[in-house]
Amino acid sequence: MEFIYYFGDVFSPLSFMLLLGGTIGGLILGATPGLSPTMAVALLIPFTFQLEATQGLILLGAAYTSTVAGGAVSAILLKIPGAPANIATTLDGHTMAKQGHGAKALQLSFLSSAVGGIFGVLLLIFLTPVLADWALAFGPSHLFWMAILGVTVIGSLDSASVVKGLLSGCIGLWLSTIGFDDIMGAQRFIFHPSLGGGINIIAALIGLFAIPQVLTMFAKGRNSGAAEVIAVQKHSVLDAMRELIRRPRALTIGTVTGSIIGLIPGVGGQIAGLVAYDQTKKFSPESEKFGKGHSEGVIAAESANNAMVGPSLVPLLTLSIPGSPTAAVLLGGLLIHGIFPGSDLFDNHPEVAWTFINSMLIGQILMCLFGLYIAGFAARVAQVPQSVMAAVVLALSVFGAYSVQSSMGDVYVMACLGIMMFFFERYGFSAAPLVLGLILGPIAEANFIQGSMIANATDGLTTYFLGGALNKLLIIIVLASIAYSAWMELRPRRLQAPADKTEART
């Protein structure tokens, strides 16, 4: 309960101003395509040079929390996921916005972000020592199986058929091998100098999600009939809260999955949203509604990606090991003030540690309030005529892809992937499994190579990858996931085939 003692520090005038500024600024940065949470925090580090350690960290903590949530704004309204964390949000969120329910989608996303986020920070406050051991339990073999578990999700994610989903996933896995391989330094598929660093994930996200949409909008614009105006429906915050309470399953699965996955160093942040989305879909009796503007999809994805924020800091704060790129940047922010995370932080600088954690807690609430406030206005974006919208999204896409590392190469990559995806979508392929392949490929590969090197030097591949309780548990989950997908694919063909036909006719 030590943390309560330090709440006062968060409310001193300067600290609170920084918290407010960090939250609002973070939401705006997060909503800007191409500015990932990592980059937003890195941009703020120089400002903390002039501040005291505690105040600097308040700014960074608030910005981290709200950039993750802010990514939902562009994901929902523009179908540009600001970071890998927001991919799952686009699936239902953007569909809702197109149906005129943008305000509802945004309100739900901020409310569930706050619920997930607060749960995550509370975990960080109360369970840090236990969680630290858990984070260390994942070695290369376990991370490899985690990545394979992710691959099994690919087939069932947002695709017309499992086969097409798996094919998209394979393309993603192949794309992830492009560039210098990180361990051996071998060159693979570098046809053009801008591919040397591999496909940048943010540029790929923008290309795969936003560009097909832009092309479709331009194509539609040619026949005047398509220039329909979407009636944007107002939606009260109270209704959104009621909706959230009516959907405890999505909220729980999202929050729990996000917290657990967020802990695993190097994997968490990127896939938490997608795994939670997939799990919710599998457990939902209305699974066929997902991808068509179902509110559970938004709730699961957003509660998961904010729940991951707190636990993802556990390895950093206790062991001084940054578990994610954003945590690495935060480490820099601590070091610059001469504070070493680990026991030194909690024993000798408790005011810094707890003020930082408290500010993330208060930051979640501020983020939610401010987010709800802007949701109503922001949703009106959907009323913008399609031709104008297409131009704006295109401009933002180019800006976003370029700003990742000030490189035109990333813009070319974005454009090529986007045009490719436009044609793929016509044949029923979808971007989400492809992106998941792109994210999981390097994780599976690097951990397999590393694991096999350790295995060859010690007890051999079989014992290393198949032995041990955690390995076996993960393998069982992988098999269960495959079996479940196969069963779901086969079952409706027998039972629901007639029903589908009648539906198709209407």
Next chain:
Amino acid sequence: MKHLLAGAAIALMSLTGAVAAEEYPERPVMMVVSYGAGGATDFQARIVTMTAGNEDALGMPIAILNKPGAGGRVGWNWFATQADADGYTLAAYNVPHFIAQSIKGGVQYSTDSFEPIANWGADPAVFVVAADSPFNSMQDVVNHAKENPGKLTFSGAGLFVGHHIAALQIEKAAGVRMAYIPTKGGGAAAMKAVIAGEVLGGVNNLSDAFRAREAGNVKILGVADLERSDFLPDVPTMMEQGLDVDNASVNFRGVMVPKGTPQEVIDKLAATVPEMFKNSRVASKMQAGGSPMLVMNREEVQAMWAKRQETLQALLAGL
């Protein structure tokens, strides 16, 4: 066309050289860091350049641009082939990384592609084991490796980086074969492998190991440098423990410009930048972060690069 323009620009610059150097820099300068935001190189680069805008330094701020990927190869390839040689694009170098990579091949740069300006830091590699490890000295490690050839696993941040060089030197000096496990994700991932017990030991940066020891997670058994470090006065060097390992793996960090940058601009930078690194605010921030500083001027860095080129060529010849 680009080359023609560049040539014309250089000709013009040399004509008006004196004047140009007088005015340089007229606008903010960019510095490419070949590693991601938050890494040790990025973190230190941001600190040492924070006073660039002062009147007694460059008088213009230096903005950091991260071009990470493939252990630095992406950023340095870009810098060697695409960066304008006008003094407005600097880069951070990491020795021995870029030299080892150029010897190994497959990249578009070598020491001849760049002109050093000044060095700011020297981070030696150290050998770490988990806090509960039975090893208490390098001798224990070597003995275990002799009894179990090829079975002693130890981590480091990738191939052909300082950690790998130190690993090769230790193996060569002790005459043993061990299993070097390169990790993806830099020194942090390699350190995590040691703390979590995935490997028996590891080579890591002195600054990161110092922090991990403060947190009570690791023991530091030896420093791969010529002298003991001020941060770790109690840890003996490899040489003291009978292993013939010199400072070839020490991670030197500093600033360079592309070949072809006007001599006047190089001279101006070489005169100002080392003084900028010596600023007391810079020193105190670096000290606080546990980052060892070593300011070297252009001539010293040129000599260091040449020496490293020789050592590494000999060391990597057999691989």
